[in-house]
Structures are given as C-alpha cells and as structure tokens.
Amino acid sequence: MSLMLPSESPTARSIVGVAGDLFAALRGESATLPRAESVVLVLIDGLGAISLRAHAGHARALTAGMAKKDVASSVFPSTTAAALTSILTGVWPGEHGLVGYSVLDRSRGVLVNQLSGWESSGVDPASWQVAPTVFEQAAADGRPVFAVGVAAYARPATDTESRPASGCRHWRTSTPP
Numbered sequence: 438m439s440l441m442l443p444s445e446s447p448t449a450r451s452i453v454g455v456a457g458d459l460f461a462a463l464r465g466e467s468a469t470l471p472r473a474e475s476v477v478l479v480l481i482d483g484l485g486a487i488s489l490r491a492h493a494g495h496a497r498a499l500t501a502g503m504a505k506k507d508v509a510s511s512v513f514p515s516t517t518a519a520a521l522t523s524i525l526t527g528v529w530p531g532e533h534g535l536v537g538y539s540v541l542d543r544s545r546g547v548l549v550n551q552l553s554g555w556e557s558s559g560v561d562p563a564s565w566q567v568a569p570t571v572f573e574q575a576a577a578d579g580r581p582v583f584a585v586g587v588a589a590y591a592r593p594a595t596d597t598e599s600r601p602a603s604g605c606r607h608w609r610t611s612t613p614p
Contacts, residue, residue, distance in 0.1 A: 450509040452520060456571035457527040463580060480524065482517055518551035526568040533568040 459476040461467035486508040493500040512523045512530050516538045519530040530536045535551050542549045542560070549560055572582045 450506075452509045452511055453523045453527060453529055455509065455524050455527075460527075460571055460574055460578075463575070464578070478524075480521070482521065485511075516551075522566055522568075525570045525572070526566075527571065528568045534565050 456478065458467050458470055459473075459478060462470040462473040462476060465472035486503070489496055489500055489503070512519050514530070514537050518535045518538055522533050522535045523529060526533045537551065539548045539550050541547075547558070549558060549565075551565070554560075555562055569577075572584065575582045
C-alpha cells in the first residue's frame with residue numbers, strides 16, 4: 438500500500454487558473470476560452486460543486502450543464518483568504534503570501550486576520566500579498582478594469598498604505614446589513 442497521496446492530473450482544472458484564462462481570452466491567447474472583448478468574473482464565496490449539486494433545484498441554470506470536468510479544485514488551505522487571492526492573482530498561496538485565515542506576523546509577534554482588520558492592525562497589504570492581481574495585469578495591458586463591492590473596501594489609486602489600484606475603478610454598493 439502506498440503512503441503517498443494521489444497526485445492531481447496535469448489537465449485538472451483549478452481555481453488558480455480562472456483569472457489567467459479570462460485575461461488570456463482578452464488577448465486571444467486562451468487554450469480553453471474563445472477570444473473576448475470583455476469578461477466578467479462573478480464569485481460566490483463558499484459555493485462549491487457539492488453544495489451547488491445538493492441545491493440544484495434552486496440553481497437550475499448553474500447546474501444544467503455542469504459536468505465533473507467543469508469542476509475546478511481549490512487550493513490548500515482552502516480558506517477564503519487563500520482561495521480568493523489565488524483566483525485573483527493566478528498563483529498558489531505559497532506564491533501570493535496569504536496562506537490562511539489568520540497567520541503570525543513575526544515582525545510584530547501578533548496574529549493577523551487575513552480577511553479583516555488590515556487598517557486597524559496597521560498591516561500593509563502589499564507586504565503580505567506580493568503577486569500582482571488580474572486587475573493590475575489588465576490595467577498594465579491598457580485595459581479598463583472595474584471592481585464592484587462594498588464602498589468600505591474601495592481604495593483610491595493614490596492610497597500609500599496599499600498596493601496602488603493601477604487604474605481600477607470601483608463601483609460602490611451599499612454596506613450589507
């Protein structure tokens with residue numbers, strides 16, 4: 438009996454490749470998607486294939502054509518911080534730096550929550566998340582980029598405490614209850 442874990446097929450899909458595939462489609466260079474003039478990535482945190490299939494009656498349009506080959510594997514650890522950053526940077530947690538929900542900031546000897554409290558705890562996001570995002574890559578390629586979200590998370594392009602937004606325009610929505 439082997440003590441090794443099975444390896445993943447080199448053709449298996451991963452959430453790490455999502456943003457890269459979309460960006461490649463914009464350039465006409467994607468092996469899996471047709472050339473596109475614009476793309477939209479809609480992300481629902483925590484909505485995995487198992488949950489989606491279990492509630493297929495409530496999401497008929499999403500599950501109608503979903504085959505096993507359409508399911509992408511997550512990263513390890515599969516925390517929100519690690520997975521979302523992998524989707525938006527196209528690299529694995531060990532490369533982008535957000536490896537868990539809370540991690541030790543050795544320079545200050547404190548645990549840092551990777552999802553909230555960045556401003557109140559004095560953490561510079563650019564020092565933790567070192568990989569460029571798909572927004573930054575698209576902006577550098579001369580493409581307009583937009584982020585839709587809660588206004589509290591929008592940053593002006595000149596904010597010196599975080600990575601510059603590189604031309605990313607924010608559409609602010611109301612704060613959730």
